[in-house]
Amino acid sequence: xxxxxxxxxxxxxxTFLYSIGxxxxxxxxxxxxxxxxxxxxxxxxxxxxxLLLVKxxxxxxxxxxxxxxxxxxxKILGRFFGKITAICFLIMTFLSAGELLYFIGIFxxxxxxxxxxxxxxxxxxxxxxxxxxxxxxxxxxxxAEILFPMFIFIFIFFIISISPQITFENxxxxxxxxxxxxxxxxxxxxxxxxxxxxxxxxxxxxxVNVQQAAQKGLYIGTILGGVVLITLIVLSIxxxxxxxxxxxxxxxxALAQRISIGNFLQRIEIIMAFMWISSIYIRTFMYFYxxxxxxxxxxxxxxxxxxxxxxxxxxxxxxxxxxxxxVHSTNYNNEIWPIFSFIFTILLPILxxxxxxxxxRKSKAQNNETPQQETKNDNQKV
Amino acid sequence: xxxAVAFLxxxxxxxxxxxxxxxxxxxxxxxxxxxxxLLIGTALNxxxxxKVHIPSPLDLITFIxxxxxxxxxxxxx
Numbered sequence: 001x002x003x004x005x006x007x008x009x010x011x012x013x014x015t016f017l018y019s020i021g022x023x024x025x026x027x028x029x030x031x032x033x034x035x036x037x038x039x040x041x042x043x044x045x046x047x048x049x050x051l052l053l054v055k056x057x058x059x060x061x062x063x064x065x066x067x068x069x070x071x072x073x074x075k076i077l078g079r080f081f082g083k084i085t086a087i088c089f090l091i092m093t094f095l096s097a098g099e100l101l102y103f104i105g106i107f108x109x110x111x112x113x114x115x116x117x118x119x120x121x122x123x124x125x126x127x128x129x130x131x132x133x134x135x136x137x138x139x140x141x142x143x144a145e146i147l148f149p150m151f152i153f154i155f156i157f158f159i160i161s162i163s164p165q166i167t168f169e170n171x172x173x174x175x176x177x178x179x180x181x182x183x184x185x186x187x188x189x190x191x192x193x194x195x196x197x198x199x200x201x202x203x204x205x206x207x208v209n210v211q212q213a214a215q216k217g218l219y220i221g222t223i224l225g226g227v228v229l230i231t232l233i234v235l236s237i238x239x240x241x242x243x244x245x246x247x248x249x250x251x252x253x254a255l256a257q258r259i260s261i262g263n264f265l266q267r268i269e270i271i272m273a274f275m276w277i278s279s280i281y282i283r284t285f286m287y288f289y290x291x292x293x294x295x296x297x298x299x300x301x302x303x304x305x306x307x308x309x310x311x312x313x314x315x316x317x318x319x320x321x322x323x324x325x326x327v328h329s330t331n332y333n334n335e336i337w338p339i340f341s342f343i344f345t346i347l348l349p350i351l352x353x354x355x356x357x358x359x360x361r362k363s364k365a366q367n368n369e370t371p372q373q374e375t376k377n378d379n380q381k382v
Numbered sequence: 383x384x385x386a387v388a389f390l391x392x393x394x395x396x397x398x399x400x401x402x403x404x405x406x407x408x409x410x411x412x413x414x415x416x417x418x419x420l421l422i423g424t425a426l427n428x429x430x431x432x433k434v435h436i437p438s439p440l441d442l443i444t445f446i447x448x449x450x451x452x453x454x455x456x457x458x459x
Binding site for chain 1: 436
């Protein structure tokens with residue numbers, strides 16, 4: 001498999017769009033459900049705490065600068081245990097890829113085209129994902145670069161055109177949420193926004209050209225993505241009101257439906273839907289690509305491309321069975337997903353980091369007598 | 383019914399195109415993995431097309447993590 005390299009600027013853009021991902025669609029309703037009008041405070045705290053997580057992920061990535069996350073698992077934990085943890089991680093990304101296809105299908109079905117089966121949307125969307133995975137991350141990063149300015153333009157247009165409808169009474173009274181509901185909202189927000197950032201370690205150390213700049217890029221992308229989400233949550237609360245936001249399945253879409261400038265510029269919500277369709281595309285691609293490449297690496301197959309088509313067919317099927325209905329999906333995302341992802345995206349990296357540090361110390365102590373190149377070669381290769 | 387047959391035909395076409403290519407590359411492992419994944423995928427999709435009830439894999443995860451969730455929730459009360 002030839003090595004593919006993306007620039008650190010492309011990596012920043014991918015981080016930005018990736019962290020927005022599905023959160024833009026489902027986060028406002030699930031977090032206003034618990035924290036009511038103080039949801040935006042929970043989101044802000046969540047973004048700040050996410051920076052700590054980014055720090056953790058970067059520290060882990062710098063332990064093995066020439067390997068991606070799956071290879072690092074095997075290198076740090078050894079062949080057997082490394083494979084087990086890597087497979088668990090891949091199950092998580094694979095199920096999430098199916099779930100994201102479900103989201104795009106159910107979104108189009110409930111809001112845009114009610115009589116089309118979700119299978120049709122999943123099929124069309126997965127063809128794009130499979131094609132992108134076939135062409136590789138360089139092409140994918142360039143496509144993200146094209147989507148980025150359009151995303152920003154539409155987002156700014158969105159804010160400007162919805163701002164006349166703001167009623168400030170909706171956000172008062174401030175700081176009424178209890179500690180428990182605040183805690184729940186922060187966990188829910190972070191579980192969708194920043195826990196999955198670990199998946200970006202498939203790109204970061206091994207396939208980025210300037211690693212120092214890419215580290216900064218991961219921080220910047222996360223902060224910008226957080227700002228977009230906080231803005232969207234604040235707008236949903238200010239325009240729709242906390243109860244209305246919590247009751248909707250897709251509050252951002254409902255928000256876009258409210259746009260009306262002089263009773264003339266109306267019903268432009270489908271143009272606004274471009275934002276989440278593009279960000280969900282980035283996220284689904286990352287999950288799918290991680291699964292396919294990771295599977296090829298675990299099974300020691302040289303080229304991952306032959307696996308794309310059968311895996312794509314399974315993902316299409318998976319998207320039809322993951323959630324029988326929207327209640328199931330809301331329950332899963334609010335109650336189970338935070339714990340499930342916490343174990344594989346927080347505890348697993350911490351474990352890897354501890355083991356890596358102990359191993360490095362040991363090998364350094366052994367090589368103190370005869371300073372060999374071996375540890376240097378292992379750990380500081382770029 | 384039509385959808386299930388369509389999925390089957392697609393799967394057969396995919397297999398006929400890709401398996402000879404992979405065999406040429408002398409990559410036995412890839413052929414085996416490819417075939418297994420394709421079989422799973424086709425079976426899954428035909429099941430969906432024929433409206434067979436397939437339990438969600440997330441139900442298993444929900445089953446595993448519900449005790450942990452209850453434990454954590456009992457802390458916050």
